[in-house]
Amino acid sequence: MGLSPTETAVLLLDKIREGNEYARRRKKRFSRSASLTKVATLALSAASTVILGxxxxxxxxxxxLACVAxxxxxxxxxxxxxxxxxxVLMEQAQHRFRRLGDDLEYLVASTAADRLTYDxxxxxxxxYQAIWDDLSNTWLEHRRELTSSSGT
Structure with missing residues (x-):
């Protein structure tokens, strides 16, 4: 017989955590590689400008000449x-979080305690989750645009 719902949930949670850990390690590696490549390119460019001058x-x-470099x-x-x-992205997110906080404060202040529902x-x-989703998706779009426009 198969796993119980609780056992299945535990298994699924373990898989999700493994996937998250894999993505975290890869993200760190890719970030480090991108940064090192960019820094090396910039350093060589600046050094060659100064040396030529x-x-x-x-x-x-x-x-x-140093200013140009x-x-x-x-x-x-x-x-x-x-x-x-x-x-700009963080400014927008901050605005949305503040607005959501104001709306929640108004909801609590204008609703009797026994009438406030989980719904x-x-x-x-x-x-709240939509703000985080939008923030993440917008950031990913910016990174993709930068990647496609720089040719890397």
């Missing part, structure tokens, strides 16, 4: 880490 330059010309470096770092997009709270919890 180190030919009997006066102080102002040398400073200008730094601008090149920063111009390449910004799209990789996508700080502005992360900032009402479940709807709020569903919206």
């Amino acid at each position: 180190l030919q009997n330059l006066n102080a102002w010309t040398g400073l200008a 730094l601008v090149t470096l920063l111009g390449a770092v910004e799209p990789f880490f996508n700080w502005r997009s992360r900032w 009402q709270l479940g709807e709020v919890f569903g919206r």
